[in-house]
Amino acid sequence: xxxxxxxxxxxxxxxxxxxxxxxxxxxxxxxxxxxxxxxxxxxxxxxxxxxxxxxxxxxxxxxxxxxxxxxxxxxxxxxxxxxxxxxxxxxxxxxxxxxxxxxxxxxxxxxxxxxxxxxxxxxxxxxxxxxxxxxxxxxxxxxxxxxxxxxxxxxxxxxxxxxxxxxxxxxxxxxxxxxxxxxxxxxxxxxxxxxxxxxxxxxxxxxxxxxxxxxxxxxxxxxxxxxxxxxxxxxxxxxx
Numbered sequence: 001x002x003x004x005x006x007x008x009x010x011x012x013x014x015x016x017x018x019x020x021x022x023x024x025x026x027x028x029x030x031x032x033x034x035x036x037x038x039x040x041x042x043x044x045x046x047x048x049x050x051x052x053x054x055x056x057x058x059x060x061x062x063x064x065x066x067x068x069x070x071x072x073x074x075x076x077x078x079x080x081x082x083x084x085x086x087x088x089x090x091x092x093x094x095x096x097x098x099x100x101x102x103x104x105x106x107x108x109x110x111x112x113x114x115x116x117x118x119x120x121x122x123x124x125x126x127x128x129x130x131x132x133x134x135x136x137x138x139x140x141x142x143x144x145x146x147x148x149x150x151x152x153x154x155x156x157x158x159x160x161x162x163x164x165x166x167x168x169x170x171x172x173x174x175x176x177x178x179x180x181x182x183x184x185x186x187x188x189x190x191x192x193x194x195x196x197x198x199x200x201x202x203x204x205x206x207x208x209x210x211x212x213x214x215x216x217x218x219x220x221x222x223x224x225x226x227x228x229x230x231x232x233x234x235x236x237x238x239x240x
Contacts, residue, residue, distance in 0.1 A: 033046065078197055096195065117152065
């Protein structure tokens with residue numbers, strides 16, 4: 001099993017363990033439950049004791065994790081092609097496909113490390129907030145959040161600055177020239193490109209998905225749906 005799958009499993013286990021522990025200690029959770037703390041570490045926001053409020057960080061963490069996974073470009077896009085007019089078609093490049101595959105693996109590795117660290121942090125913080133007898137010192141919680149942020153930044157920098165060691169073939173060089181004005185927020189739109197994903201020179205640390213074709217459009221809708229889902233869940237906790 002690839003390492004990133006093991007990390008996903010450990011992240012799910014962290015959330016499940018925290019959820020189960022809260023259920024086991026339900027009688028020890030105060031009513032109302034604290035959901036916000038001031039700069040001194042004192043609770044200044046409370047909600048009725050319900051399962052949703054008692055596990056709000058776990059719930060948010062799970063939704064964010066699923067949404068982040070949904071935003072991962074499928075590795076299968078690297079070599080999948082669609083039919084385009086031959087007289088206008090951009091060339092298919094073996095090195096371009098290999099580059100996408102390698103970056104997909106690196107992105108999955110980064111994502112799994114992020115989700116595992118986030119799961120441990122969210123689960124631990126949620127349990128600490130709900131159970132006064134095992135509450136962590138406020139300074140330690142702040143230190144954990146800072147350490148989490150630094151860790152993610154370091155892992156992200158290492159991923160985006162790493163060299164893939166793949167020399168572009170002639171077809172990829174031609175593609176790079178033709179797509180030099182393309183690329184943006186992880187997408188590009190080129191109806192004459194039979195390939196569905198690329199790593200463009202102007203964004204070497206990012207997989208750009210071709211949204212001119214149906215598979216790319218489905219991926220874009222999936223990303224948009226994931227973002228909306230996170231916003232809806234966050235707003236749900238604000239207004240309920």
